Amino acid sequence: MDTRRCSLYDYFFIHVSSENLDPGDFKCHFTGKSPWTPSARQLSDPTLHMLDKINESTSNLTAGKLYTTGENKYIKHKCKPNLTSTQLQTIKHLRNNSNIIIKPADKGGAIVVMATESYKSEVYRRLHNLDYNRPLPAPSYPDTAIQLEQVLSNLLRTGYITSSQYGYLKPKVNKMTESYFYLLPKIHKPRESWHRPDMPAGRPIVSDCN
Numbered sequence: 001m002d003t004r005r006c007s008l009y010d011y012f013f014i015h016v017s018s019e020n021l022d023p024g025d026f027k028c029h030f031t032g033k034s035p036w037t038p039s040a041r042q043l044s045d046p047t048l049h050m051l052d053k054i055n056e057s058t059s060n061l062t063a064g065k066l067y068t069t070g071e072n073k074y075i076k077h078k079c080k081p082n083l084t085s086t087q088l089q090t091i092k093h094l095r096n097n098s099n100i101i102i103k104p105a106d107k108g109g110a111i112v113v114m115a116t117e118s119y120k121s122e123v124y125r126r127l128h129n130l131d132y133n134r135p136l137p138a139p140s141y142p143d144t145a146i147q148l149e150q151v152l153s154n155l156l157r158t159g160y161i162t163s164s165q166y167g168y169l170k171p172k173v174n175k176m177t178e179s180y181f182y183l184l185p186k187i188h189k190p191r192e193s194w195h196r197p198d199m200p201a202g203r204p205i206v207s208d209c210n
Contacts, residue, residue, distance in 0.1 A: 003051050003054055003055070004037050006047060006050065006051060006054075007037055007038045007043055007047065007051070008037070008038065010038070010043050010044055010047040011038040011042055011043065014044065015042075027162055027165070029165075030161070030165045030168055030169055031162075031164045031165055031168050032164070032167070032168045098116060099115065099116055100113050100114065100115060100116060101113075101114045101115075101116050101119040102114075103182070103183070103184055103185060104184060105184065105185055105186075105187050105188070106184040106185060106186045106187070106188070106202075106203045107186070107188045108187070108188060110187065112185045112187055114185065114198075114199060115198060115199070118196055118198050118199035119183070119199065119202075121196060121199065122183060122195065122196070122199050122201065122202045123181070123182075123183055123202070125195060126183065126202065126204050127181070139178050141176055141178070141179075142173065142176075144171075145171035145173050145176060148171055149170055149171060152166055152169055152170055153166075179206045179207060179208045180206070180207040180208075181204065181205070181206055181207075182204075182205050182207070183202025183203060183204055183205065184202060184203045184205060185199070185200045185201075185202050185203075186200050186201045186202065186203060187200050189201060
């Protein structure tokens with residue numbers, strides 16, 4: 001539990017929320033997390049004392065262990081690694097090996113190592129299936145973002161959503177990227193159903209974050 005959460009528990013134990021919204025109210029949904037933290041003068045003395053002790057203990061624990069790299073700060077703990085140097089080098093070698101593709105299996109939690117050419121062959125087989133896919137001359141997400149923003153603007157103007165919800169749901173065009181397509185191998189399928197002897201069918205995944 002961090003100090004901010006302790007402060008919020010203390011503040012709202014004493015003060016009633018000004019919004020008084022039912023958690024099921026639609027206005028509680030689709031909003032970003034608030035960064036607000038109560039000031040020291042808004043907290044009770046027992047909580048302030050506890051926070052001072054937490055900060056003091058943390059300072060003592062991190063003394064001599066805090067490292068700064070650029071704008072990032074790290075706490076370096078003295079602990080024995082659970083991998084040998086040979087194992088770490090092997091992992092690095094596998095990661096940089098362009099002849100293989102490593103993916104989790106579609107089911108069962110196994111890790112599958114596939115030949116890159118076999119994996120690409122299954123990817124193209126999936127993408128060239130015109131019953132499910134259609135080639136586009138250009139990415140569609142910029143136009144989709146414009147349409148979505150128009151819908152959200154209408155909802156805001158008619159009072160169906162709040163300005164906070166609009167700001168949270170509005171597409172961030174400068175942060176949007178093209179979708180990332182990959183396959184999860186279906187090794188649970190019978191081998192006779194595989195299209196290649198060394199490559200099972202793959203479940204297509206389109207990662208469309210942001």
